[in-house]
Amino acid sequence: xxxxxxxxxxxxxxxxxxxxxxxxxxxxxxxxxxxxxxxxxxxxxxxxxxxxxxxxxxxxxxxxxxxxxxxxxxxxxxxxxxxxxxxxxxxxxxxxxxxxxxxxxxxxxxxxxxxxxxxxxxxxxxxxxxxxxxxxxxxxxxxxxxxxxxxxxxxxxxxxxxxxxxxxxxxxxxxxxxxxxxxxxxxxxxxxxxxxxxxxxxxxxxxxxxxxxxxxxxxxxxxxxxxxxxxxxxxxxxxxxxxxxxxxxxxxxxxxxxxxxxxxxxxxxxxxxxxxxxxxxxxxxxxxxxxxxxxxxxxxxxxxxxxxxxxxxxxxxxxxxxxxxxxxxxxxxxxxxxxxxxxxxxxxxx
Numbered sequence: 001x002x003x004x005x006x007x008x009x010x011x012x013x014x015x016x017x018x019x020x021x022x023x024x025x026x027x028x029x030x031x032x033x034x035x036x037x038x039x040x041x042x043x044x045x046x047x048x049x050x051x052x053x054x055x056x057x058x059x060x061x062x063x064x065x066x067x068x069x070x071x072x073x074x075x076x077x078x079x080x081x082x083x084x085x086x087x088x089x090x091x092x093x094x095x096x097x098x099x100x101x102x103x104x105x106x107x108x109x110x111x112x113x114x115x116x117x118x119x120x121x122x123x124x125x126x127x128x129x130x131x132x133x134x135x136x137x138x139x140x141x142x143x144x145x146x147x148x149x150x151x152x153x154x155x156x157x158x159x160x161x162x163x164x165x166x167x168x169x170x171x172x173x174x175x176x177x178x179x180x181x182x183x184x185x186x187x188x189x190x191x192x193x194x195x196x197x198x199x200x201x202x203x204x205x206x207x208x209x210x211x212x213x214x215x216x217x218x219x220x221x222x223x224x225x226x227x228x229x230x231x232x233x234x235x236x237x238x239x240x241x242x243x244x245x246x247x248x249x250x251x252x253x254x255x256x257x258x259x260x261x262x263x264x265x266x267x268x269x270x271x272x273x274x275x276x277x278x279x280x281x282x283x284x285x286x287x288x289x290x291x292x293x294x295x296x297x298x299x300x301x302x303x304x305x306x307x308x309x310x311x312x313x314x315x316x317x318x319x320x321x322x323x324x325x326x327x328x329x330x331x332x333x334x335x336x337x338x339x340x341x342x343x344x345x346x347x348x349x350x
Contacts (some may be wrong), residue, residue: 001032001204001205001208002030002032003029003032003208003212003229004029004030004032005027005028005029005030006027006028006029006030007025007026007027008025008026008027008028009023009024009025009026010023010024010026011023011024012024024041024043025041025043026039026040026041027039027040027041027328028040029229029230030230031229031230032205032229033186033189033190033193033201033205034185034186034189035189036185036230036321036323037230037322037323038230038231038232038322038323038324038325039322039323039324039325040324040325040327040328040329041324041325041326042324042326043326043327044326044327046235046273046326046327046332046335047273047274048273048274048275048302048306049274049306050274050276051306053116053276056160056167057115057116057167060115060166060167061115061116061167064115064166064167064168065166066094066108066110066115066166066168066170067113067115067168068092068113071094071096071110072087072094075087075094075096075097075099075108076096076097076099077096077097078096078097078107081144082137082140082141082144083140088133088136088137088140089133090129090130090132090133090136091112091129092112092113093109093110093111093112093126093129093130093133094109094110095107095108095109095110095133095134095136095137095173096108098172098173098174101174102172102174102176103148103174103175103176103178104147104148104176105141105146105148105149105174105175105176106172106173106174107134107137107173107174108170108171108172108173109130109133109134109137109170109171109173110168110169110170111126111127111129111130111169111170111171112126112129112169114168114169115167115168116167116168116169117169118271118276119158119159119267119270119271119275119276119278120267120268120271122169122264122267123264124257124260124261124263124264124345125260126169126260127259127260127263127264128256128257128259128260130171131154131171131248131251131256131259131260132256134154134171134173134248135248135249135251137173138152138173138175138248138249139249141175142249146175147177148175148176148177149175150175150176150177150286151175151176151177151178151179151183151284151285151286152175152247152248152249152284153172153173153174153175153176153180153183153281153282153284154171154172154173154248154281154282155171155172155279155280155281155282156170156171156172156278156279156280156281157172157279158277158278158279158280159276159277159278159301160277160309161277161301161302161303161311161312162277162278162279162301163279182283183283183284186283187285187289187291187292189201190202190285190291190292190293191289191291193291194290194291200291200292200293201291201293202241202292202293202295203243203293205226205241206224206226206241206243209224209226210224214330214333214334215227215228215229215329215330215333216333217238217333217336217337217340218337218340218341220257220258220261220262220340221254221255221257221258222242222243222244222245222254222255222258223240223241223242223243223255223258223259223262224240224241224243225238225239225240225262225340226238226239226240226241227239227329227330227332227333227336228297228329229329230323231299231323231325231329232297232299232323233299233300233301233312233323233325234300234301234302234312234323234324234325234326235270235273235275235300235302235325235326235327235332236300236325236327236329236332236333237297237298237299238262238266238297238298238336239295239296239297239298240259240262240295240296240297240298241293241294241295242255242259242293242294242295242296243293245293245294246284246285246286246287246289246290246292246293246294247284247285247286247287247292247294248282248284248294249287250294251294259296261345262340263280263298265336265339265340266298266336266339267298268339269335269336269338269339270300270336273335275300275301275302277300277301277302278298278299278300278301279297279298279299279301280296280297280298280299281296281297281299282294282295282296283295283296283297
């Protein structure tokens with residue numbers, strides 16, 4: 001397991017200090033699995049000013065298709081072989097077909113009736129319920145042997161900087177016989193690693209991170225939590241690896257609890273920095289992929305310039321596919337680790 005870091009240095013004449021010579025460190029880190037690189041650079045304090053979101057929230061409420069007064073009127077329904085009643089329900093959460101699907105089998109799951117929930121107030125049981133609803137959908141598509149029921153994919157775009165077009169919290173749920181790029185590359189590399197070493201890459205990664213310690217966050221149930229060594233996000237990633245699990249179909253109630261608790265711990269930590277947008281993606285294998293481990297990445301999002309709503313997806317990220325992170329992942333891990341030592345309980349837990 002190689003955690004490769006190339007250390008570089010940029011030298012400038014600093015106008016803030018009378019054109020004195022200033023050295024600026026830069027690191028290029030290589031992901032141990034895929035070889036994807038991420039640059040640790042462009043350093044800044046990880047504190048952000050959160051704007052007043054009142055106008056945005058209230059202005060979007062009246063036209064929201066996911067609020068309870070509209071969701072059953074304007075959303076589509078599934079054919080009876082998937083959902084006899086057209087949609088799936090869990091408490092006040094609703095799952096229905098995505099009207100603009102990414103694939104041949106796509107859905108959206110609302111996370112309840114509240115139009116807006118601040119990031120630090122999203123309860124673990126709400127997250128667990130949404131994942132449970134997605135799993136119900138996946139089990140149903142598997143039961144009818146739908147040809148797209150191969151990779152069961154779950155993602156979450158929270159608030160506009162994440163790419164979400166709606167304020168109302170919701171999950172993107174879809175199954176596909178075509179793995180997305182990052183997942184496909186990870187599975188190919190994990191398969192090669194398995195053939196070469198006889199071990200599962202993700203098991204070895206967890207063992208290495210535990211031994212090294214600086215990015216290891218903790219364990220909840222059978223779920224190991226890590227800070228990403230070569231992050232996707234400008235402000236670092238949080239990754240979760242589910243031991244002895246390949247797909248979302250295999251998650252237990254204890255797993256749902258552990259995932260939900262870890263996510264709320266990550267949200268609370270980043271909320272303290274003033275961050276209020278994020279992406280989440282689950283990375284499964286197919287049921288036949290013995291070399292795979294279900295893992296998830298929580299990736300916070302920011303505006304570089306909030307006044308201009310400047311996104312953090314620049315040409316470097318979008319076209320060169322090169323991530324940058326404005327802080328050292330080890331420092332970020334030290335900041336967020338305490339929340340994983342005492343994760344919040346689910347309802348009914350002591």
